[in-house]
Amino acid sequence: MSFQWLTRRALVTRTLSLLGLGAIAGIKAGCDRSESCPPREVPQAFRYDITQLAADDGGLPHFQSIRSVQTGLIGAAALTAAPGGTLAVAHDQEVIVLDPVGDIVRRWSTDHRVLAVHVTDDQSVLIADTRHVHLHNPAGRRLESWMVGNERARLTGIAAAGDDLFVADAGNRTVSRYRGGDRVWQLEGFHVPSPYFDLAIGPDNLLWVAHTGRQRLEAYNHTADLIRSWGEAGFAITGFSGCCNPCHFALLSDGRFITAEKGLHRVKLHDADGKAIALVINASALGIDVNKPVGIAEQQNRVSPGPLVAGLGQDRVAVLHPRNGGLHILQAPDEVS
Amino acid sequence: MAEATRSEPSSDRRGFFRGMVRGMALLAGGATLGLLATRAQAARTVWQIDPHKCTMCGRCAVECVLMPSAVKCVHSHGMCGYCELCTGFFEPDAPNLHEGAENQLCPTGAIERTLIEEPYYEYRIKENQCIGCAKCVAGCAAFGNGSMYLQIRHDRCVDCNDCAIARACPTQAIRRVPADQPYLLKQVNEP
Numbered sequence: 152m153s154f155q156w157l158t159r160r161a162l163v164t165r166t167l168s169l170l171g172l173g174a175i176a177g178i179k180a181g182c183d184r185s186e187s188c189p190p191r192e193v194p195q196a197f198r199y200d201i202t203q204l205a206a207d208d209g210g211l212p213h214f215q216s217i218r219s220v221q222t223g224l225i226g227a228a229a230l231t232a233a234p235g236g237t238l239a240v241a242h243d244q245e246v247i248v249l250d251p252v253g254d255i256v257r258r259w260s261t262d263h264r265v266l267a268v269h270v271t272d273d274q275s276v277l278i279a280d281t282r283h284v285h286l287h288n289p290a291g292r293r294l295e296s297w298m299v300g301n302e303r304a305r306l307t308g309i310a311a312a313g314d315d316l317f318v319a320d321a322g323n324r325t326v327s328r329y330r331g332g333d334r335v336w337q338l339e340g341f342h343v344p345s346p347y348f349d350l351a352i353g354p355d356n357l358l359w360v361a362h363t364g365r366q367r368l369e370a371y372n373h374t375a376d377l378i379r380s381w382g383e384a385g386f387a388i389t390g391f392s393g394c395c396n397p398c399h400f401a402l403l404s405d406g407r408f409i410t411a412e413k414g415l416h417r418v419k420l421h422d423a424d425g426k427a428i429a430l431v432i433n434a435s436a437l438g439i440d441v442n443k444p445v446g447i448a449e450q451q452n453r454v455s456p457g458p459l460v461a462g463l464g465q466d467r468v469a470v471l472h473p474r475n476g477g478l479h480i481l482q483a484p485d486e487v488s
Numbered sequence: 489m490a491e492a493t494r495s496e497p498s499s500d501r502r503g504f505f506r507g508m509v510r511g512m513a514l515l516a517g518g519a520t521l522g523l524l525a526t527r528a529q530a531a532r533t534v535w536q537i538d539p540h541k542c543t544m545c546g547r548c549a550v551e552c553v554l555m556p557s558a559v560k561c562v563h564s565h566g567m568c569g570y571c572e573l574c575t576g577f578f579e580p581d582a583p584n585l586h587e588g589a590e591n592q593l594c595p596t597g598a599i600e601r602t603l604i605e606e607p608y609y610e611y612r613i614k615e616n617q618c619i620g621c622a623k624c625v626a627g628c629a630a631f632g633n634g635s636m637y638l639q640i641r642h643d644r645c646v647d648c649n650d651c652a653i654a655r656a657c658p659t660q661a662i663r664r665v666p667a668d669q670p671y672l673l674k675q676v677n678e679p
Contacts, residue, residue, distance in 0.1 A: 190656050193546035196595045199626035201580050342607055344569020345633050364571060364607065384573050386580050393631030394571040414575065414631035441630070443543075 201386075205415045205434045205441040209388030214420070214431045214468065214481035220253040225476040230459035230469065232401070233270035238461055238469055241265035246276060246291065251463060253478045259291025267309040267319075277316070279306040284318060284329075297332050308350040310358070315373065317358055321348040326360055328373070336375045347398040347413070347457065354406050361400055366391035368400065368408065368425070381425030386415065389427050398457035405465050413457030416441060418470050420487060429487045432458070432479055437472050533664035535651045536672050539637040541661035544622035544629065548638060551656040552620070558645040559620030559638050559653065561598070561613045566676035567635035570608040576628035576636045577601055577611055593627055595619075615641065634674070642670050 222240075229241035236251040246268060247258040263280040270276050274289040282300035287293050299318050300306055308319030316329040326338040341348070342364025349361040357370040357378055367382030386392045397410040406423040409431060416434035419427045434441045437458060459471045466483040537548070537559065548559035573585055577599050582591035587601050598617035602610045613636075620638060628636040640653075640662075654662035665672065 190547060191550045193550055193621075197546040197549055197621035197623055199544070199593070199623050199630070201630065204580055342572075344571045364569070366573065384585070392580075393575045394569055394573055395631070442626075 208430045212484040212486045217480045227473045232461040241268040307348040312352045319348045319350045321346040345395045347395045363395040401462045403462040411458040532667040536665040544626040549621040551653045557620040560618045564635045572607045575631040576624040
């Protein structure tokens with residue numbers, strides 16, 4: 152009898168033990184396959200984190216924000232200062248003119264995507280699409296067009312001085328000077344890894360070109376001689392980060408520079424010799440998360456992922472970010488005014 | 489002998505037709521089998537990463553049942569800028585721009601950098617060393633052209649029914665694709 156009890160007890164114990172083990176195994180297996188289980192920890196060594204670098208201001212004074220507005224111009228390709236303190240924006244197939252505080256004054260459409268814009272002193276508007284330059288009157292009526300690029304062309308910058316027209320072509324990695332529709336000269340040999348290749352005319356009448364693959368700005372005279380250059384690669388506030396920076400820049404009337412960088416999404420003020428002297432705006436103020444990967448779709452649509460900049464007089468700067476359409480008007484601090 | 493001689497052509501003709509019918513039957517059978525095999529291949533699917541949805545979170549390296557992961561970085565050389573300062577290769581605050589280990593972003597040193605012609609450098613992925621962590625992909629996308637991206641390599645993927653990385657992916661970037669087109673490759677943009 153006792154033997155039978157022992158056997159039954161042993162049987163029950165073993166059965167319960169097996170059931171328990173089975174349950175534990177089942178729970179473990181279920182946990183491994185359940186969506187509610189916490190994901191495995193990704194080691195820090197696998198993470199690409201540039202938050203601290205983007206926040207570093209190097210102790211430079213900051214510009215003060217005067218106004219920030221949401222323009223809705225997500226995907227804007229170019230921003231430039233226009234006479235009277237206004238701004239012109241190239242956005243998709245439109246040119247939009249904004250007043251000095253960012254309100255839309257007028258807008259007009261074209262039949263092609265606008266990649267670069269320049270407004271002359273008489274308020275005529277020069278715009279570039281992939282291969283052509285078009286001259287419009289201030290109301291937007293097209294007056295003239297020139298084909299300046301071949302099938303490889305990707306025009307990214309345009310500037311005019313007197314009768315001269317200067318065009319930057321990222322596709323062919325060239326800068327060309329035109330007069331009366333004829334090409335006067337063409338500069339070659341630039342290292343342009345991606346379609347960010349800006350240019351501008353300085354107050355000293357030099358042509359400044361952003362040599363983005365070399366992380367520097369170069370000045371040429373009107374006979375295509377390299378006069379000087381400045382800029383170095385580096386993630387510190389004194390350098391230009393990553394490849395293809397500065398992605399955009401503008402010259403102030405006193406010869407100082409405003410430079411914009413993609414990747415770290417920061418805008419800086421440099422003196423006429425290129426020394427960084429103030430932080431205009433950084434990624435957090437622009438509302439950009441530097442660790443959020445750039446949308447590949449943005450690049451495929453050829454949307455500039457870096458801030459667009461324009462100088463409004465000596466002490467005021469406009470910054471438009473194509474990723475969120477935010478326009479910021481900023482005032483220089485007293486230290487650098 | 490003469491009858492036998494007369495009957496030979498008749499027998500040959502019948503044999504010929506029989507052979508032809510058999511041949512056609514075999515051909516039809518083969519065609520049916522081939523069609524079925526093609527359809528079976530077309531219907532079969534495998535896992536793949538959509539590079540346009542990938543957020544380079546690093547989970548592919550730690551969630552795959554294989555060690556190292558079947559996910560590898562692939563590099564579209566047509567999209568690459570061949571930069572001297574490649575943010576997919578160098579640490580953001582690299583002390584120097586050379587191949588020293590202290591400057592490299594990849595935790596396993598799986599990217600080979602070769603000078604092509606000043607100032608152009610080529611970057612190649614050493615798949616045996618790549619663990620699919622996507623650190624280089626994030627660096628490339630943040631500053632460069634996005635020419636580096638992740639793909640599941642089907643020479644090693646065991647094609648689990650319930651793919652562990654697909655389950656862990658925060659953006660559902662991993663999906664089934666036809667086995668006869670097992671990769672989702674980025675295209676070089678034409679201007």
